[in-house]
Every structure is written in C-alpha cells, then in structure tokens.
Amino acid sequence: MTIQLNGQPVELPEDVKNIDDLLRHYQLENRIVIVELNHEIADKSKYTQLPIADGDKVEMIHFVGGG
Amino acid sequence: MLKIGDQRFKSRLLLGTGKYPSFEVQKEAVRVSEAEILTFAVRRMNIFEATQPNFLELLDVSQYKLLPNTAGAKTAEEAVRIARLAKASGLCDMVKVEIIGCDKTLLPDPVETLKASEMLLAEGFIVLPYTSDDVVLAKRLEELGVHAIMPGASPIGSGKGIVNPLNLKFIIEQSSIPVIVDAGIGSPKDAAFAMELGADGVLLNTAVSGAKDPVKMALAMKKAVEAGRLGFEAGRISEKEYAVASSPEEGMVTS
Numbered sequence: 001m002t003i004q005l006n007g008q009p010v011e012l013p014e015d016v017k018n019i020d021d022l023l024r025h026y027q028l029e030n031r032i033v034i035v036e037l038n039h040e041i042a043d044k045s046k047y048t049q050l051p052i053a054d055g056d057k058v059e060m061i062h063f064v065g066g067g
Numbered sequence: 068m069l070k071i072g073d074q075r076f077k078s079r080l081l082l083g084t085g086k087y088p089s090f091e092v093q094k095e096a097v098r099v100s101e102a103e104i105l106t107f108a109v110r111r112m113n114i115f116e117a118t119q120p121n122f123l124e125l126l127d128v129s130q131y132k133l134l135p136n137t138a139g140a141k142t143a144e145e146a147v148r149i150a151r152l153a154k155a156s157g158l159c160d161m162v163k164v165e166i167i168g169c170d171k172t173l174l175p176d177p178v179e180t181l182k183a184s185e186m187l188l189a190e191g192f193i194v195l196p197y198t199s200d201d202v203v204l205a206k207r208l209e210e211l212g213v214h215a216i217m218p219g220a221s222p223i224g225s226g227k228g229i230v231n232p233l234n235l236k237f238i239i240e241q242s243s244i245p246v247i248v249d250a251g252i253g254s255p256k257d258a259a260f261a262m263e264l265g266a267d268g269v270l271l272n273t274a275v276s277g278a279k280d281p282v283k284m285a286l287a288m289k290k291a292v293e294a295g296r297l298g299f300e301a302g303r304i305s306e307k308e309y310a311v312a313s314s315p316e317e318g319m320v321t322s
Binding site for chain 1: 083084085086087093106107108109110111112113114121122123124133135136138151152153155156157158223224250270271272273
C-alpha cells in the first residue's frame with residue numbers, strides 16, 4: 001500500500017493496517033506526535049480503530065523550538 | 068503573580084525555544100530563566116529522521132505550561148488548524164495566535180488575527196494573540212474575550228527593543244487583561260523598560276538563544292523582568308528639568 005505521509009509517497013508493508021501500526025512502524029509509539037488522517041485529527045484513544053488505506057493522506061506533527 | 072485565564076504564574080518572563088546552539092545550553096537557559104511558560108512551534112515531523120531527539124521530550128512537561136504558536140499560518144483558518152493539532156497532543160490548552168501578514172517585516176495580519184482569535188475562543192482555547200502595537204486592535208481583541216494581549220516591541224528577531232513606548236503604554240493603560248510584550252526585545256534593558264511601562268510580562272526568544280552566552284543572558288533577562296516589575300510597582304519619581312539637591316540645604320558648614 002502507498003500513502004502520502006507528510007507530503008511524500010511512502011510504501012508500507014502489508015502488516016501496517018491502522019494508525020497504531022503506522023506509529024510502531026516508524027518507532028514513534030512513545031513519542032509526542034499528533035496524527036492527522038485525511039485532514040482529520042486522529043483521536044489518540046482510537047488509533048487501533050483507524051484503518052489506513054491505499055492513497056490516504058497522513059500527517060505526523062510534533063512540537064519544535066519556536067518563539 | 069501573572070494571571071492568564073484561571074492560571075497563575077510566579078514568573079513574568081515567557082521564553083521561546085527556537086534557535087539555541089544545543090539542547091544542553093537550552094535546557095540550562097530555561098532552568099535559570101525560571102520561566103514557567105515556554106513557546107513552541109508546530110511542524111511536520113521528519114519521519115525519516117524520527118529518532119532525532121526533540122527538545123520537548125527532554126523536558127519535564129509537567130513543570131511547564133506549553134504555549135504553542137501558530138507560526139507559519141497566513142490565514143485565520145490555517146492558524147485554527149495548527150491550534151487544533153497542538154491541542155490534540157493533550158499537552159496544552161493555550162495558543163499564541165501568530166499570523167504573519169508580511170514576509171519581510173514578519174508583522175502580524177490584524178484582520179486574520181482578530182478572526183482566528185474569535186474562532187479559537189469559540190472552541191474553548193486560552194487565546195493569546197501576537198499583535199502589532201495598535202491600541203484600537205488591542206481593545207477589539209479584548210472585547211472578543213482573549214486572555215492576554217501580546218503586542219510586539221519591534222519586528223520579530225530584530226532586537227531593536229521598544230520602538231514605540233507610547234503605544235505600548237496606551238495599550239497597557241486601557242487593558243484589563245494581561246499585556247505581554249512579545250517580539251523585538253534585544254537586551255535586558257528592553258525587558259526592564261517593558262516592565263517599567265507596566266507590562267504584565269515579556270516574551271522573548273532570540274535575545275537569549277542568540278546571545279553569546281545564552282545561559283547568562285537567560286539569567287539577566289529574569290533579573291531585568293523582576294527589576295522592571297519592582298520599579299513599576301514602586302512608582303518612579305517624576306522627571307525634572309533641573310537639578311534638585313539630595314543633601315539638606317540647611318546647616319551648611321561652609322559660608
């Protein structure tokens with residue numbers, strides 16, 4: 001499956017089926033990260049229930065230094 | 068005490084977290100500044116370098132109040148999107164509305180700032196808009212119900228200090244919500260001056276992160292903000308045209 005992740009096309013292995021899997025795939029499950037799936041903010045408590053499909057647009061957002 | 072919404076803060080210095088030479092220096096600067104409110108920006112992760120450490124994750128976030136900004140937004144809608152993303156982290160309910168209307172001066176867009184503030188207030192955010200030092204705009208924002216007003220002293224990162232103290236004074240005098248002077252502070256004297264004018268707080272970043280010794284400057288800013296505030300509360304003497312002797316004029320030993 002291919003999704004648009006932070007504006008770039010990425011190829012994902014078969015076993016990545018939902019947002020929770022996606023975060024684990026990138027080893028981000030314990031990081032401060034906010035996920036947007038097709039322009040909707042993903043509820044943290046529902047990551048395992050949010051399936052991702054071919055062509056989905058996913059944004060992974062975090063906090064960086066700023067004034 | 069600085070009171071924003073229903074929260075109280077001992078420190079009147081708010082510190083930005085951008086452009087420090089290293090995380091170690093930054094951590095120490097934050098510590099000595101005794102700032103309780105730290106600003107952050109919201110950005111896409113570089114997922115291909117996701118193992119890179121992140122400053123926020125090195126901090127004990129329970130000890131600080133996070134103030135995410137909406138920098139990067141050019142419209143109210145973009146600012147609202149960024150604010151919602153920040154809130155979805157579960158780490159913050161405050162937002163610094165920052166909508167740049169001019170790339171060269173980085174001055175804020177007053178119309179979009181007003182619009183975004185109204186939308187964010189309706190969603191229950193604690194709203195702190197970064198604005199120009201426009202007295203009427205400050206009044207209009209206060210009427211909307213924002214929780215603090217943050218007029219710039221001079222353009223972001225310029226270090227020019229307070230270019231229009233009269234406007235800032237007008238804003239401070241008319242305002243019944245906290246006024247936090249944000250942007251343009253260059254040195255401790257600027258921070259002290261802002262506080263002497265009666266500001267409730269000062270938000271700065273580059274003045275510390277870009278200093279030769281950021282840790283020492285963080286301490287200097289802490290003291291400047293405290294000194295300025297004490298001076299304001301103590302009430303300075305009025306200026307006179309000519310000298311007024313401080314020693315008694317009776318009982319002179321000469322003549």
